Amino acid sequence: MKPLNVVAVAAGLSKPSATRLLADRLADATRERLGGERPVEVHVIELRDLAVDIANTMVTGFPGAVLRAAIEKVTSADALIAVTPIFTASYSGLFKSFFDVVDNTALIGKPVLIAATGGTARHSLALDHALRPMFVYLRALVVPTGVYAASEDWGSGGDKHTDGLGLAERIGRAAGELADLVLRRTPSAAAPADAVEAVIPFAQQLAALKP
Amino acid sequence: MQFGIFTVGDVTPDPTTSRTPSENERIKAMVAVALKAEEIGLDVFATGEHHNPPFVPSSPTTMLGYIAARTERIILSTSTTLITTNDPVKIAEDYAMLQHLADGRVDLMMGRGNTGPVYPWFGQDIRQGIPLAIENYALLRELWRKDVVNWEGRFRTPLQSFTSTPRPLDGIPPFVWHGSIRSPEIAEQAAYYGDGFFANNIFWPKEHFIRLITLYRQRYAHYGHGTSEQAIVGLGGHIFMRKNSQDAIREFRPYFDNAPVYGHGPSLEEFMAETPLTVGSPQQIIDKTLTFRDAFGHYQRQLFLMDHAGLPLKTVLEQLDILGEEVLPVLRKEFAVGRPATVPDAPTHASLLARRDAEASAVPAPVLP
Numbered sequence: 001m002k003p004l005n006v007v008a009v010a011a012g013l014s015k016p017s018a019t020r021l022l023a024d025r026l027a028d029a030t031r032e033r034l035g036g037e038r039p040v041e042v043h044v045i046e047l048r049d050l051a052v053d054i055a056n057t058m059v060t061g062f063p064g065a066v067l068r069a070a071i072e073k074v075t076s077a078d079a080l081i082a083v084t085p086i087f088t089a090s091y092s093g094l095f096k097s098f099f100d101v102v103d104n105t106a107l108i109g110k111p112v113l114i115a116a117t118g119g120t121a122r123h124s125l126a127l128d129h130a131l132r133p134m135f136v137y138l139r140a141l142v143v144p145t146g147v148y149a150a151s152e153d154w155g156s157g158g159d160k161h162t163d164g165l166g167l168a169e170r171i172g173r174a175a176g177e178l179a180d181l182v183l184r185r186t187p188s189a190a191a192p193a194d195a196v197e198a199v200i201p202f203a204q205q206l207a208a209l210k211p
Numbered sequence: 212m213q214f215g216i217f218t219v220g221d222v223t224p225d226p227t228t229s230r231t232p233s234e235n236e237r238i239k240a241m242v243a244v245a246l247k248a249e250e251i252g253l254d255v256f257a258t259g260e261h262h263n264p265p266f267v268p269s270s271p272t273t274m275l276g277y278i279a280a281r282t283e284r285i286i287l288s289t290s291t292t293l294i295t296t297n298d299p300v301k302i303a304e305d306y307a308m309l310q311h312l313a314d315g316r317v318d319l320m321m322g323r324g325n326t327g328p329v330y331p332w333f334g335q336d337i338r339q340g341i342p343l344a345i346e347n348y349a350l351l352r353e354l355w356r357k358d359v360v361n362w363e364g365r366f367r368t369p370l371q372s373f374t375s376t377p378r379p380l381d382g383i384p385p386f387v388w389h390g391s392i393r394s395p396e397i398a399e400q401a402a403y404y405g406d407g408f409f410a411n412n413i414f415w416p417k418e419h420f421i422r423l424i425t426l427y428r429q430r431y432a433h434y435g436h437g438t439s440e441q442a443i444v445g446l447g448g449h450i451f452m453r454k455n456s457q458d459a460i461r462e463f464r465p466y467f468d469n470a471p472v473y474g475h476g477p478s479l480e481e482f483m484a485e486t487p488l489t490v491g492s493p494q495q496i497i498d499k500t501l502t503f504r505d506a507f508g509h510y511q512r513q514l515f516l517m518d519h520a521g522l523p524l525k526t527v528l529e530q531l532d533i534l535g536e537e538v539l540p541v542l543r544k545e546f547a548v549g550r551p552a553t554v555p556d557a558p559t560h561a562s563l564l565a566r567r568d569a570e571a572s573a574v575p576a577p578v579l580p
Binding site: 055056058059060061062064065198199200201202203205206208209211 | 363
């Protein structure tokens, strides 16, 4: 049976990075929730390793082989987990640049879980003010729960503002929503890879211009 | 198989000297390059059309007319003629005039242009790019083929009892290529009319252009102009060569690193691996160019970009000497190997005239009363 393919994109810059850690936790939790019926494969893509390729793509207009492979992984995933550090009140430039070089129709209908890390919980709404609208523009299906991990979250339980849920519980809830979305999809929802360009017959193009 | 060069006509500082040629120098250099192209036995010289700095060739037929007077054999063409923002009436007149002056050594390549702001400079709207290309070209064809045109369209004033002069030489309009780097609509347009299709094949990986050429070939057959193998395909390419490949790379690197489009991104080596750009020995140029046939099928026209990125005229002329002496004879021989007799050459004025005369003589002349 063809395995389900979960891809996490992590835009953290340090090594080791909290963003990568959160991506791994979300991926593992999603694998667990998906488990049972079908095998699950998980790939984590660290954008730090692709930073130069992404910048090069900006100036050349086409991705090199390594970045092309990463984009292909993301666009062919059954579920996408997108995790960025919050810089200057929004997603990092590297995170945005990566999605800028992905074709803007390639993520249509894709189940996506959004997550972010930051030094303070005060920026947690960046998930809903920055990441969510971006994926809405791309017409992805973003699960309701976004996971924000501030520094203090790594060492504490929940508080009243997170319904008493700590980071681990929020990861579980978001992963559950993502898994549900993936498992409820019909096979036809997966985007077909079309080999030849669609073309409007020329006579039709000409006729459309008749005054 | 035709071989030639195409020029963008950019005025770019030479990064090794920081010297920027004047517009006058650059224009005269383009002419010198064209004359050299004829001297070394190339078949085609094509100039771009641009209406903004740092480019100089805003008036292609003026330049090509001047070159026509100083050459005897080479075909003069464009890369590309802006079918969107030029009035098709003026294109019809200008290129028919050029055809007469050059004794038929003229074809042209239609393009939509790659600079958004150029549209309003000529009173047009970039959002109408594709419809403009379709309507203007349909009118251009009519102007060249019908002596008196009554026409009404969406983008220019109607024409009543209009005759474009001079009429095309021998009543044969110039052969037209369509250049596109990304629009399947233009491949479809070229296929519909049985015109040529040109992929500039520079700056991007060849896989990108293969999709467009494949579509064009399929649609050319669909419209009954011949088999897909008989479609008229042209390709670009960008080369720099020296006897030793390391010398070529050492000399070209500063130009690459600072070139518009190429510069300040991936390395020269990465670009050579990903795109058709070839910098190396004449043999490497030959080997790489021959791979184009494997990727795109037998084709009709190969144009090289030679004078880009601030290369001094002296260097460009040396490049053309190497091209003529060491590369061109081998390419001509190798491209002929295994080429089916059913694959046509690119149409020329002479071949179109011969075909028309053959068709005319095949039909019995009407008996006059």
